[in-house]
Amino acid sequence: MKLRILLIEDNALNVELATDLLVVRGFQVAHAVTAEEGLRLAAQTLPDLILMDLSLPGMDGLVATKALKANPATSRIPVIALTAHAMRGDQEIAFEAGCDGYLAKPIDVRSFALKVFEFIAAANPSRNEQQT
Numbered sequence: 001m002k003l004r005i006l007l008i009e010d011n012a013l014n015v016e017l018a019t020d021l022l023v024v025r026g027f028q029v030a031h032a033v034t035a036e037e038g039l040r041l042a043a044q045t046l047p048d049l050i051l052m053d054l055s056l057p058g059m060d061g062l063v064a065t066k067a068l069k070a071n072p073a074t075s076r077i078p079v080i081a082l083t084a085h086a087m088r089g090d091q092e093i094a095f096e097a098g099c100d101g102y103l104a105k106p107i108d109v110r111s112f113a114l115k116v117f118e119f120i121a122a123a124n125p126s127r128n129e130q131q132t
């Protein structure tokens with residue numbers, strides 16, 4: 001079964017790059033342009049991991065992450081912040097909002113998919129046992 005990623009990102013180039021890098025590694029990727037649409041898709045599809053751009057039109061990624069973590073249906077889904085603001089202060093703000101990890105843009109094409117997989121593995125230490 002493919003691991004399912006929900007990418008909430010409004011920049012078309014980042015969407016294309018992230019999707020390509022993940023799909024070629026066997027992930028299934030769904031995409032939302034706005035936080036509102038992302039919240040709806042997250043609750044509907046319960047993905048294995050959410051990649052959350054913090055800078056979105058309308059509701060921003062921090063508010064959306066808080067909403068995901070406040071909802072019992074989605075609170076266990078790991079949320080990885082995706083932002084160009086790769087400064088220490090922004091990382092702390094992301095973690096305070098409930099993000100489980102952080103990937104800085106620009107996307108590192110060599111390590112991106114592996115890091116996504118590692119975040120999923122870290123969030124599901126007994127995943128393999130549960131599946132057998």
Ligand code: MN
Nearest residue numbers: 010053055056
């Ligand atoms: Mn953005």
